[in-house]
Amino acid sequence: MGRVDDDPLTLAISPPPDETPEQREERLKEEAKARKISDDIDEEIKAAKNTQKKKPNVKVLLLGQSESGKSTTLKNFQLAYSQAAWEAELLSWRTVIQWNLLRNVHTIIDLLTDALENERASSDEEDSSSENDGEATSGPPASPTRRRTPLIFNEKHRLLKLQLLPLRQVQKDLEGRLGASSSEPTGQEEKLAKKHGQETFVRSSIWKASLLPGRRNSEAAVGLPKRNREAEVLQTNEILAGLAQTIKSLWDDEAVQEMLRRRKVRMDTLPGFFIADVMRITKRDYVPTNEDVVRARLRTLGVQEYHIHFDTGPAAGMDWVLYDVGGSRTQRAAWTPYFDDCDAIIFLAPISCFDEKLVEDRRMNRLEDSYALWREICSSKLLAKSQIILFLNKCDLLEKKLRLGIQVKDYVPSFGKRKNDAQTVSQYFAQHFKEISKQCSPQPRPFRVHLTSVIDTRATAVTLHAVEDGILEMHLRSIDLM
Ligand SMILES: Nc1nc2c(ncn2[C@@H]2O[C@H](COP(=O)(O)OP(=O)(O)O)[C@@H](O)[C@H]2O)c(=O)[nH]1
Ligand SMILES: [Mg+2]
Incomplete structure (x- = not known):
């Protein structure tokens, strides 16, 4: 620590030997001003350091x-x-993309089920009419009970539905792995949140830690033991690879596309739209691309x-x-x-x-x-x-x-x-x-x-x-x- 006399400020403003009372008063004023400025600067430095400490x-x-x-x-x-x-996280997005794909599939299957049931109801109504309307989109309504030409669904569609049935369970398994992030907000959640505050929400980054292959992390202990989880992941990949062509047939089907148009469901504008890429993303050695990851929805x-x-x-x-x-x-x-x-x-x-x-x-x-x-x-x-x-x-x-x-x-x-x-x-x-x-x-x-x-x-x-x-x-x- 230097002595006060060493302070350049003190030396610079030390009184001259032949000072008059007026000069003295002036000097003291100046001194006070200078000290104030110096103190202010010190304060600012201290504040800046604090800010920096608080805000690195x-x-x-x-x-x-x-x-x-x-x-x-x-x-x-x-x-x-x-x-x-x-790059380390790329592979963990595969599960999310598979889940997005299955949501696409089930959106279509649900609409299809609905349409198949309606078709049956309307054909009952029309006392087992044997007419064939040809193209689903052509011609005016054939009878007054029908507002529109019905979609032509047949055995092929029922079969597709049956073949894709195992995917329900696969979607459930994926949801188990992804946790609460794979649910959608509901009125029920709102009520729970009011009751318990924030606790109803988990940190969804947990799913990443638990999905990354070979990563040891305390968070990775969520759910199944590691070996079971690996087997489950492999099984999911196999089922999806096996059913890829069937999913593609569903998506490519003319009547299905027409049904989506009529229902005004624009799948390609919905978040997490992957069904058009089904062949690529169900390959056994698939690794998500950057574009896939930014399009994935979770x-x-x-x-x-x-x-x-x-x-x-x-x-x-x-x-x-x-x-x-x-x-x-x-x-x-x-x-x-x-x-x-x-x-x-x-x-x-x-x-x-x-x-x-x-x-x-x-x-x-x-x-x-x-x-x-x-x-x-x-x-x-x-x-x-x-x-x-x-x-x-x-x-x-x-x-x-x-x-x-x-x-x-x-x-x-x-x-x-x-x-x-x-x-x-x-x-x-x-x-x-x-x-x-x-x-x-x-x-x-x-x-x-x-x-x-x-x-x-x-x-x-x-x-x-x-x-x-x-x-x-x-x-x-x-x-x-x-
Ligand atoms: N087409 C399109 N999709 C987007 C865009 N931004 C986000 N998305 C998709 O919208 C979905 C929701 O985005 P996300 O970032 O999860 O929204 P968050 O809920 O605000 O975090 C994801 O599937 C994204 O890929 C965009 O600019 N264009
Ligand atoms: Mg988000």
């Missing part, structure tokens, strides 16, 4: 309603910045923490902590504790959802829900200093829907007579989000928006670089108080 990482939250693309955005972060971790439960270490780029050497959260209504209460000290929020709003309702609340339009949630996040006092970046996601699906002729004005009356194309629609929605942000933010904040399709990993990598720069700049400014 950049903290980013991914928020948005269920199925908005949060987990997929996180996957893009891993793919772009944590290649090794990404519900996130609770709040999951991910660490991304940046090796290159402007953030090189830094660790970022990303939080991926469950987005269904009952899970949103769990977000707030993570708001404190958060650098940035990436908020996802799927803009293709203007004509859809929430799974957990069939009365709520999904776009309206996104607006409401955005309003809540923007107005949060805890987040007043956090940067918020909006991803208007699922632009690819928006384009698909508009091409199919779906009119935005039918669902969003205020859209009026504007042009029904992707650019006009996304601009219109973006403007609405911007206005909410302006009205509700406790202090002015820039409105940052990206139009994304996060299943496109290449385009998303570019977006993420821009996001990285923005977040980094803000983070450095917040700790660099000097």
Whole structure:
């Protein structure tokens, strides 16, 4: 420790020998001022050190309603910045993709069962008519009791159904392995959540640890002993490989496709659509591709923490902590504790959802829900200093829907007579989000928006670089108080 006299500040302002009383008073004033500045600087350094201690990482939250693309955005972060971790996890996604495939199959089988039963009922009604209507789509209704030409289902379809019967059990087994993440939100869950708080949700990352081959992890002890589990995995792979051609026949069948069209079930726009890839993904040596993994659908439960270490780029050497959260209504209460000290929020709003309702609340339009949630996040006092970046996601699906002729004005009356194309629609929605942000933010904040399709990993990598720069700049400014 140096003596007080050594302090350059003290030496510089030591009194001159021939000082008048006025000069003395002036000097003391100056001294007091200088000391104040010096103390302030010390305080700032201390504060900066504390902040740095408290905030060694950049903290980013991914928020948005269920199925908005949060987990997929996180996957893009891993793919772009944590290649090794990404590759280590590839194989564990196989189970999720198999489960997605079986959900596709059973969606079709359920509709088929329904159609077969209706067909029987309507043919009973028509006193065992022997007429054949030919092509399912051709001609006007043959009799007044029929509103439409019936679909032509025959023995082939009944047989397909029988052959695919074992897949019910396989789906159940996969659900056993995936745990609660493979369930969908229901009203029942809402009630349970109210009663028990967050405890009804498990951390869904557990499934990964338990599925990775040969990984020893305390979490891996979930469910079956390891050897049984391996045998079960092999058996699933065998059954699927054996039934691949049958699944393909079901999907390729003309009458099945016509049934889907009539029921307005657009399988290819649904999350986790894999049935068109059945031959490839049921091969015995199948390893999921990057594209498969970002398209796989698994519900996130609770709040999951991910660490991304940046090796290159402007953030090189830094660790970022990303939080991926469950987005269904009952899970949103769990977000707030993570708001404190958060650098940035990436908020996802799927803009293709203007004509859809929430799974957990069939009365709520999904776009309206996104607006409401955005309003809540923007107005949060805890987040007043956090940067918020909006991803208007699922632009690819928006384009698909508009091409199919779906009119935005039918669902969003205020859209009026504007042009029904992707650019006009996304601009219109973006403007609405911007206005909410302006009205509700406790202090002015820039409105940052990206139009994304996060299943496109290449385009998303570019977006993420821009996001990285923005977040980094803000983070450095917040700790660099000097
Ligand atoms: N077509 C398309 N699908 C997407 C997009 N973003 C996410 N998905 C799919 O939507 C499903 C739900 O996404 P996910 O990230 O799990 O949503 P989360 O519930 O917000 O975490 C997954 O099957 C994704 O592959 C997108 O931009 N376009
Ligand atoms: Mg998720």
